[in-house]
Amino acid sequence: MKVGIVSLGCSKNLIDSQTAMKYLVRAGHEFTNNPREADAIIVNTCAFINDAKQESIDAILQMADYKEDKCKKLIVMGCLAQRYKQELEEEIPEVDRFISIDEYKDLEEILSNELKPVKKQPCDIILATRPWSAYLRIADGCNNRCAFCAIPLIRGKYISESMENILEEARRLEAIGVKEVNIIAQDTTKYGLDRYGELMLGELLTELNKMNFLWIRVLYMYPDQLNDQLIDTMASLDKVVPYFDIPVQHGSDRLLKKMRRMGDTKRIKSLINTIRDRFPEATLRTTVIVGFPTETREDFNQLYDFVSEVKWDHLGAFKYSLEENTAAYDMHPRIADRISESRHRKIMSLQQKISQHNAERYLNSVQEVLIEEKDAFRNIYIGRSKHNAPDDIDGHIRFTSEKELETGTFVNVLIEEVNAYDWKGKAI
Secondary structure, three states: OEEEEEEOOOHHHHHHHHHHHHHHHHOOOEEOOOOOOOOEEEEEEOOOOHHHHHHHHHHHHHHHOOOOOOOOEEEEEEHHHHHHHHHHHHHOOOOOEEEOHHHHHHHHHHHHHHOOOOOOOOOOOOOOOOOOEEEEEOEEOOOOOOOOOOHHHHHOOOEEOOHHHHHHHHHHHHHOOOOEEEEEOOOHHHOOHHHHOOOOHHHHHHHHOOOOOOEEEEOOOOOOOOOHHHHHHHHHOOOEOOEEEOOOEOOOHHHHHHOOOOOOHHHHHHHHHHHHHHOOOOEEEEEEEEOOOOOOHHHHHHHHHHHHHHOOOEEEEEEOOOOOOOHHHHOOOOOOHHHHHHHHHHHHHHHHHHHHHHHHHHOOOEEEEEEEEEEOOOOEEEEEOOOOOOOOOOOOEEEEOOOOOOOOOEEEEEEEEEOOOOEEEEEO
C-alpha cells in the first residue's frame, strides 16, 4: 500500500511519526507525498495550544476530502487523538481509526490490523528528517505540571529511556551516516532522575561524544536542573555545540510562581551569565508567554526589561492559550485578546532588534555550515551553523560558492551580511 503521512507539531511528535514509518516499512508499505494516490493517510496531530488544535483539525478535514474513494483509509494519531478521542470519533466519522498516545505500546499491531502487511521486510531505522540530521528522544512525558501546560495530561509522567537503548539508537544513527544528532525530551536536563535516581544527561552526552557525530545539540533544557556540573561537562565535549534552548516563560517572579515554574529571574540571569562566561559564542534560545491570567502592566514591563537585559539570540513569544484541566484554566482575571496581541507585538519587536544586534558580532566571521539544500534557480546554497537548530525557527545561512557542493556536507562560510533571522555569505 502507498501511505501518506502528515506530521504536525514539535520534534517529539516527529519521532512518533518516524516510529510509525518504521513499522510501515517493515510491513512492506511505501510512502507518497500525494494524498490522491495514497491508499491510506495518517495524520499525526498536535494539541499544545488552541492554534495547534485548529491546525490539526483542519489537516484531518483536508485529508478527509480525499476519501472519495471509499477504500482509502484515514488514521489519526497524536496529542489531539489522545486528548479528545471520544469527541473526535463523534464529530469526524470520516476517520477510520483514532490512535491515542497511550496505545503507542501496541502501535505496530494497530497499524498492522488497519493496514494489512504487504510483505514483511527488515527495517532497523527510518528518518522523517534529512538523512544527515536526526532527533534522539531520551525521555517522554513531563512531571513539571506548569499551570498553563497540558502536556502532562497528554503525554503522562516523565519516563527516561534507558541509557543502553538510547546509545543503541545512537549507534544506528551513526551507522547510516547521521552527522548532527539533536537530543530531545520535554525536559532534557531531568534525564535519568526517575530511572537512575540522579541526573544523567552529562554522562549520556559524554558517551555520545565518543561517536562519529560532528554536532550534538541539546534542546528543551529547563533552567531548574541546568547546573554548573552539566555546563562544565558540555564545555569539555568537543562535539556538543554551545547551544542552550532554555524555556523561561516570563520575567516577572510573581507570574512565574502563578505559572508554577521553579526558580526566579535572579537565578535565570545568573545561569545565563555562567553560560556566557564558559561559552563566548553561546547561542541562547527561549520561549515566553504573554497574556497569562492576572498579568498586569507591571508584570509585562518586568518581562520586557528581562528580555532587554538578557538579550536572547532567539526568542519565541506565545499568547496564552486557555487549556481545560490545567491549573490556569480557572485563574482570573483573564487578559483581553487585544492586550495579549499588543504585548506580543511589543516583545517580538524588541526581540527583532536584539537578534539583529547579536547577529552583528558574527559579521566577517567564518562559520562552519551544514549544507541542507540548493536553490538552483538563484545558485544559492542554504544551510545552518551551530547557532541554528534544525526546526526552522532560528533562520538559515544563505551563501554562494564557486565550486559545486553536496547537501549533507560541511563548508566554511564567510559571513558578509546579517539580519535578525538569516545570514548571507560565501563559501571559502
